Amino acid sequence: MKASVFYEPGKPLQIQEIDIDDPHGHEVLVKNIASGVCHSDLHIVEGKMPFSGPIILGHEPAGIVEKVGEEVTEFAPGDHVIARVTVYCGHCTMCLSGAPNQCINRVSTQRKPHERPRMMLNGRKITGLADGAGFAEKMLVHEHALVKIDKDIPLDKASLIGCGVMTGAGAVFNTAKVQPGTTVAVFGAGGIGLSAIQAARIAGARRIIAVDIAENKLAIARRLGATHAVDASNSDPVEEIRKIAGGGGVDYSFEAVGTKKTAEAAIQCLAVRGTATLIGLLPAGQNIEFTPGFVISGERKIQGCLSGSTRWRIDAPRLVELYQQGRLNLDDMVSRHGRLEDLNEAFRAMKAGEVVRTILMFPE
Ligand SMILES: [Zn+2]
Ligand SMILES: [Zn+2]
CATH class of the missing domain: 3.90.180.10 (Medium-chain alcohol dehydrogenases, catalytic domain)
Known part of the structure; x- marks a missing residue:
């Protein structure tokens, strides 16, 4: 072969x-x-x-x-x-x-x-x-x-x-366990980010903010469930997210790009008691920085997510069924x-x- x-x-x-x-x-x-x-x-x-x-x-x-x-x-x-x-x-x-x-x-x-x-x-x-x-x-x-x-x-x-859908959706369903009525920001509207956006919609998040630098991807993100889109090429995404989410920031952020800047922004945009889930792999040797006081006093959490905390045999059939019901859009991806x-x-x-x-x- x-x-x-x-x-x-x-x-x-x-x-x-x-x-x-x-x-x-x-x-x-x-x-x-x-x-x-x-x-x-x-x-x-x-x-x-x-x-x-x-x-x-x-x-x-x-x-x-x-x-x-x-x-x-x-x-x-x-x-x-x-x-x-x-x-x-x-x-x-x-x-x-x-x-x-x-x-x-x-x-x-x-x-x-x-x-x-x-x-x-x-x-x-x-x-x-x-x-x-x-x-x-x-x-x-x-x-x-x-x-x-x-x-x-x-x-x-x-x-x-x-990979992509399992990782993005699993980050929302399994790793962060997004609750209905909450606010979510997703950095990166590629395969993983768009899957996280869809999962946040399915989980019942109230405001879902997509952040990317490509207009075409932000348009897809809106179609798949983002209630707001932030073009980070011409604005400060942290400031924009805080404005859109209210309450000082979002309850959940997801980083699906894998850069120092976006990983740090995913922490900075969190509301009090918010959780940042880091999915995108940063290049080996690349560290990120955050202000400990901001994380400690606001009881914010930073967690890693490997392949959507996948329980493959449990999660894959569920995602397939959501696709069959028309609730998970794979066609546009x-x-x-x-x-x-x-x-x-x-x-x-x-x-x-x-x-x-x-x-x-x-x-x-
Ligand atoms: Zn992959
Ligand atoms: Zn084992």
Whole structure:
């Protein structure tokens, strides 16, 4: 099968022929049909997240089950599935305490060193990002990575749930637990931010303020549930948020950009007892600053959020159902479709802020 391989930052990805094994045990072989191109992939390509190649990126895949290992009982060939490639073991302390996104025993879901690798490039082992492989025609994953979906759900829309939508919506539902009638500010109206905005709408937030520097994204944010939009390219977002929210600031802020400036603004715009949830990854070595007195005397909270505090098997079916009911809009989050060959262009468009998501499509 073909896959797009990352070698080193700054170099274009290369399409290579990969040897992929048959599934054993709890593994499932999936033919990828659609795969979202996420900002984390871009961060790796740009060298902001250090990763050494060769590696296959892509972590928002949706596809059709081709073969299953002998221990797999939940999936059968022909099933439509979405994948959260960061799998969980199901029996470590993190998994058992309700935080499978923090699983500390992922190694038990992988092949052992003496076993044949799942994928090989020119006779040598190659891995995919977080054990998946979205930018490839197929992937061989542990069954815990997958959730089955109805066959009438378009796979290009469904693929978004695997990372961007799960992360943004999970930050609101799971990490911050946004309450009805509250005020929310979301920094960054990309895939994650727009999902947070939608989740805030579903959760019943009273005022939802989208902050971005791209007018086209703010327009989408309004369509998806933002009650107010702040263009940070020509205003001070903290001041604007305070004006719009009243009461000195918002009850909840979400940072989905990953810069020092926006992370600090997400703290500064909080009302008394407000909570800032930091989602966007800052470049390694980048610290942020805040005034301790402001946080302490106002009992403000700052918390991190990894992949929406996802309990994948619980949350993914819920998001799918919200989509089926028309309450979660995935259709407007897909900006473009492309092919595996278009990946480098997809990264350029994402960096230029032209798209929310490009979805790579593989011929069926
Ligand atoms: Zn992602
Ligand atoms: Zn675990």
